[in-house]
Amino acid sequence: MYLAVLLLQEGVSVQVLEQRVNRSGHSRAIGVHPPALESLAKAGIAEAMTREGIRITHGEARSAGRRVARLDFAAASARYPFVLTLPQVRTEQLLEQRLHALDPGALVRAARVDAVTDSGAAVRVHGTGGGGPFTVDASLLVAADGARSSIRSALETRWSARELPDTYLMGDYPDGTGDGPLAVLYLEPEGIVESFPLPGGLRRWVVHTDALEQDPTAVHLAELVRRRTGHRLDSAGNSMLSAFGVRIGRAHRLVSGRTVLIGDAAHQISPIGGQGMNLGWLDAAALAPIIADSLRGLPAGGALRDFERRRRRDAAVASAQAQLNMVLGRPLPAGMMALRNAGLERMFQVPALGGVVARRFSMQ
Numbered sequence: 001m002y003l004a005v006l007l008l009q010e011g012v013s014v015q016v017l018e019q020r021v022n023r024s025g026h027s028r029a030i031g032v033h034p035p036a037l038e039s040l041a042k043a044g045i046a047e048a049m050t051r052e053g054i055r056i057t058h059g060e061a062r063s064a065g066r067r068v069a070r071l072d073f074a075a076a077s078a079r080y081p082f083v084l085t086l087p088q089v090r091t092e093q094l095l096e097q098r099l100h101a102l103d104p105g106a107l108v109r110a111a112r113v114d115a116v117t118d119s120g121a122a123v124r125v126h127g128t129g130g131g132g133p134f135t136v137d138a139s140l141l142v143a144a145d146g147a148r149s150s151i152r153s154a155l156e157t158r159w160s161a162r163e164l165p166d167t168y169l170m171g172d173y174p175d176g177t178g179d180g181p182l183a184v185l186y187l188e189p190e191g192i193v194e195s196f197p198l199p200g201g202l203r204r205w206v207v208h209t210d211a212l213e214q215d216p217t218a219v220h221l222a223e224l225v226r227r228r229t230g231h232r233l234d235s236a237g238n239s240m241l242s243a244f245g246v247r248i249g250r251a252h253r254l255v256s257g258r259t260v261l262i263g264d265a266a267h268q269i270s271p272i273g274g275q276g277m278n279l280g281w282l283d284a285a286a287l288a289p290i291i292a293d294s295l296r297g298l299p300a301g302g303a304l305r306d307f308e309r310r311r312r313r314d315a316a317v318a319s320a321q322a323q324l325n326m327v328l329g330r331p332l333p334a335g336m337m338a339l340r341n342a343g344l345e346r347m348f349q350v351p352a353l354g355g356v357v358a359r360r361f362s363m364q
Contacts, residue, residue: 001095001107003142003262003284005043008102010292015136016099017111017127019145023096025089028170028242030196030204031274032084032091033363034077039285041079045094053086054197059183059358061344065230068187068341069348071358083183083362085198088277116141116154118257140291141259144280147249149265155256161249164270166326167212168244171221174237175203185329187344188228189337192329194272195229202239206272208329213243246270246326248319254308260287267315270322272329278363279318283311321360 004014032040032049040046059071074081099106110130117124123141127134143151152159175197177184186193191208198204207224218238226232249268254261263280270276286307294300332340348354 001092001099002040002043002281003144003288004106005095005098005102006284006288007291008099008106009043010288012292012295014103014106015138016107017113017125017136018107018109019112021110023089023092026240026242028244028271029088029091029274029277030085030198031278032086033275033278034073034080034083035363036278036281037080037084038077039281042285043095043098045098046080048094049086049091050080050084052090052199053084054181054199055082055084056181056183056197057082059185061185061187061341062229063187063337063341068345069354071348071354073358073362075355075358077362077364083274085196085204087198090199113145113151116151116259118259120257123258139258139295142287142291143259143261143265144263144284145265147247147264147268149261151259152251152261152265155259157256157261158252159249160252161247161268164246164248164323164326166246166270166272166330167209168206168246168272169209169213169216169221169224170204170206170240170242170244171218171238172198172202172204172240173218173222173233173235175201176234177203177231179203186229187328187337187341189332189334190228191331193225193228194329195231204240205233208331209243210331212245216241216243244271246272248323250312250315250319254311255304260304260307262287262311266311267319269315269319270326273318273322273325275318275322275363279315282314286311318363 001016004016007014037046057074060067061069073083111127113125113127115126123138125136125141143149145151181197184195194206196204205225207221218235218241222233222235247268248270251261251266254266262283290300290303290307
């Protein structure tokens with residue numbers, strides 16, 4: 001939807017084929033980093049997002065009840081000196097409203113893509129919708145259909161993926177911490193606990209677990225948080241609960257003829273650190289001007305090769321950062337945890353190093 005908005009603003013005719021009939025209410029992604037906000041401003045929704053979301057200007061790492069380190073995001077961006085939290089479902093609503101304002105017919109729901117044919121001069125998409133089979137002809141096709149991309153499979157694009165050993169339990173609860181708009185990482189021997197403020201007086205909690213929870217409950221997650229941090233959560237007020245593992249992957253080719261892969265269809269990274277959704281937006285922002293120029297008759301071959309090289313590089317950097325975040329959150333014996341935390345504390349006493357880490361965490 002974001003890419004469609006950018007292209008419509010450039011006068012390009014678009015159609016968004018969405019398999020779901022209704023938007024999912026299950027909101028995992030909440031963090032919007034400064035580079036993504038800069039890009040979303042071009043689509044006309046950043047102002048509404050920042051008005052509704054929580055602006056996190058600082059983050060803290062704590063362990064055994066004391067502060068180990070503090071991150072300041074204020075210097076990360078002149079225009080957006082914070083990381084924004086806003087539930088994904090609301091971000092999608094704002095994007096859809098903007099898309100509808102530009103072209104009420106651009107978004108087509110209940111449209112499943114079954115096959116793609118590239119003639120060299122155009123792309124033909126074959127699918128099934130509410131009214132039966134359909135065919136769409138287009139100059140270009142962009143596949144943003146997730147890590148299990150059926151279009152990527154149809155193109156026979158090589159996909160390298162692997163499971164990581166980390167598992168997590170995540171949920172949203174009424175915020176009784178008193179931490180306000182502060183993000184907190186609890187570095188504890190049993191594993192990390194992450195805590196992020198959300199609009200509506202809520203706070204998201206993410207706990208590293210020993211194994212994937214098969215039947216998670218809000219009571220169990222609250223108990224894990226209490227044991228590791230001392231905070232008592234209101235289980236009756238839980239509004240979202242999810243257990244998940246981590247799988248990373250990458251496509252070996254992003255551009256195939258007249259089809260381009262973006263987002264999780266191109267590169268799947270760990271959700272820890274909240275970079276995947278932002279990475280997809282930045283893919284779209286980089287691709288939109290290339291598409292607009294190519295449809296005006298300008299040669300796109302070199303620009304697409306540069307796009308592919310840069311997006312693969314940026315995805316590799318984001319994936320490495322996410323995996324580092326996971327390493328820091330794994331369980332450690334108490335003695336080793338104390339030594340590691342002492343090293344972090346000394347490191348963050350150097351302002352320049354703290355600034356580098358803050359910029360890296362916010363995708364600068």
